[in-house]
Amino acid sequence: MQFGIFSIGDVTPDPLTGRAPTEHERIKAMTTIAVKAEEAGLDVFATGEHHNPPFVPSSPTTMLAWIAARTERLILSTSTTLITTNDPVKIAEDFAMLQHLADGRVDLMMGRGNTPAVYPWFGQDLRKGLELAVENYALLHRLWREENVDWKGRFRAPLQGFTSTPRPLDGVPPFVWHGSIRSPEVAEQAAYYGDGFFANNLFAPIAHFAGLVDLYRERWAHHGHGTPEQAMVGLGGQVFLRPKSQDAVREFRPYFDRAPVYGGGPSLEQFTERTPLTVGSPDEAIEKTLTFRDAYGDYQRQLFVVDHAGLPLKTVLEQIDILGEEVVPVLRKEMASSRPPAVPPGPRHPATVTTTA
Template structure:
């Protein structure tokens, strides 16, 4: 979004979900995938009505996640919303046919009157490789080739193309074309300098997943992304930078930490247990992880504002997305946080950053 008066990118605020399904730490019960999807769609509707800018849905291929096809879920959301942008957070690009991906999101863009975009990533889990018949040894090569093809699909109504992993394309029509001139494309980056350089050279947006720790450690990624993009000849306004991270908002910071700790500990116990790692987070460790100088967006609206503004000083980013529904956080609480984000956090950030 560009400010028509200043020509500067406007700061965007929103939320995203991966649709995780795990037992509630208080009851031991987990909701069904169907209920989780209904709650995701309702959260997007609330975010749209509250005036937030963007809603993202991630991709996994596991029974403990509700979303395997972001385009389908986002198309359902498009029918219940009017203004909010709709993005994948992220699409596992290494194991999807770029032609099908482009067609799905071009269709979403038409359905939503130009609100679709794609954030592509390599994924935190690897189950999609054997599921769709890809070799994990080709992890990076698949992503590179598919990103190259996706960029060409985005630019051309008719295309000839040849690569290593996919059948050749010979003067084929690429349809439908999106409502927008081109779909906005981003690369999701977890900490790899190589990924940041790639995003810059390609001239696509970069979404940094900052899930904790000192945010200063990500400044180098932002710097090399912009440097690579400018050296490749891309205009500065094309080099869009976003920050995504875990969040929980309550009236006071202590209330936020008290309420979020069981769910946050529950989430990491569940995720780390799947990876054979240490599974528990003590309350003392959590309090340090949620401290005022860390990247974990937990606290009062004022605490969240201060963290976003501080990170903006570091990175100069123009998008902030919070993941607030992890670890079986009840939907009622998610709805309350959407209201706080929209009414108490977003107005201040827009006032301070859209000058």
Template sequence: MQFGIFTVGDVTPDPATGRAPTEHERIRSMVTLALKAEEVGLDVFATGEHHNPPFVPSSPTTLLGYVAARTRRLVLSTSTTLITTNDPVKIAEDYSMLQHLADGRVDLMLGRGNTPPVYPWFGQDISQGIPLTVENYGLLHKLWRDEAVDWKGHFRTPLEGFTATPRPLDGVPPFVWHGSIRSPEIAEQAAYYGDGFFHNNIFWPPEHTRRMVARYRERYAHYGHGAPEQAIVGLGGQVFMRRRSQDAVREFRPYFDNAPVYGHGPSLEEYTAQTPLTVGSPQQVVERTLGFREVAGDYQRQLFLMDHAGLPLKTVLEQLDMLGEEVVPVLRAEFAALRPAGVPETAPPHPATLRPGPGPGPGPDAG
């Protein structure tokens, strides 16, 4: 099973000081977190894609390309690549290029995003979100597999004999996760292609997650890709830890209350009771995360949001130390012991990552 972190790249004032980081500071902190993730033994670093304040990660492949040059084994991913407002041709070329630079350590999560104004900014209509997703991914899937593409759709100009360059590394496209919180159509799309389904269950109660994942598994089997339990599932969530749970709650409360994603709504206690948000000791995080198996079955990837809501970089780095030293080793062992034979441990790795050799090394200023 893979464990990692994802960032939404929000620029949020620290409620303890009132100061917000500059955009430069926030971008550099995301790089620091990626390097720390590899240092503490995590498997994946993923970044979101946003084109509006208070978020900064508008160019995921630029960030991930820089991180690729400074890491050796970390899988580089996205926690949303906007399939609705990005041109599929550009996605195909950008992520193939990143794949080559990272020697195959690349996959991506496609999604529609959660910012309605982004559609007209990029010349699209939000009411066409699902049809855009279906058509654009159909083209992207084809661009990565066919040398010369003849194609005609509703939302972009036709293609005649078009070849996306560079071609995917060794002819193997990046693995794709289809990310969704609430749309069964996206679970259906993931199942149709035999791709992964990532349910970012950070906002939703367990029963909703159970229904979405069960639908994906059922349809994955329907399309002949394997048994339902062989479908590739990922989950997201947020944790905040201190040695004593009461200290974690006390320290995290002002950050939760002012968070741009879920602040100013239900209380911290209500939210932790109804969603996967876990605020407490490392042992509580272990127990809560192991409980996700009862909801989603045996799954392949768990990503944690660690740096949201204005938390200071020093605090987030402390969180990653606890995650890497006290939480993930236990989760690896427990999930492995529970996983039945024949159920994939991870999403399919790119063949290039299985070759012997040191791979790309960190740059001269890494440390």
């Protein structure tokens, strides 16, 4: 079981001070958070990809390469790579290069993003989003596994005898997750290729995503990759932790109330009841996270958002310490004790197994 941090890289004013970090401060804070995650014993750091304010991570591979040079064990991932508006050839090249630089500690999550305007910015049509995702990933999948690729599709120039360079490290492509919040077609795509499915279930009821995960598991088995229980599932969530629950609620409430994605909707109490958001003590975070298996079955990766909504860097680093010292060790032990032997561990490149096992 892998545990880690993912960041959407928002630049949001601190509601207590009214001050927003500069882009430079936010970018450097994200890299500090990643290094801290490794120091705290976590397994994964993932960054989103956005091309519009108020977000900063427009070049995930650049950021992850910087982090790779300052870590030794951490798996470096995206919490969305835009398969619809990025050229599959460039994705193949960039992530293979990063894979070599990081000695295999790389995977990525394919998604369509949540900013409709990004499509015309990159010369694409929002109405073709699913078709772009299917066609572009089909090409990317081949580019990592074949040399001298001939290709003709609807959305990019044809290729004749094209070889993407560098080739994947030791001939093993980065592991791919497919992230979705609503599309069964994405669950089917992940199942067809034998890839992972990531339910980025931050803002919707847990039951909403259970159906997508069930579909993915069923189709994964249908396509001959193994039993439904052996499919690779990842989950997202957000936590805010303090030793006492009432302190966590009091401290986090102003951030929740003014957060771009939370504010103006259901209350903090309603959100924590209906979604994976945990605001409370370490014991409450452990208890709630363990219930995710009831909805999704045994899974391979759990990522937490800890730096959203203008939270100060000092507070974020404290959250990572609490996760690393008090929450994740218990979750590892509890989940390992009841995990069926046939359920595989989280994905790793073979080059990393001897150094990270």
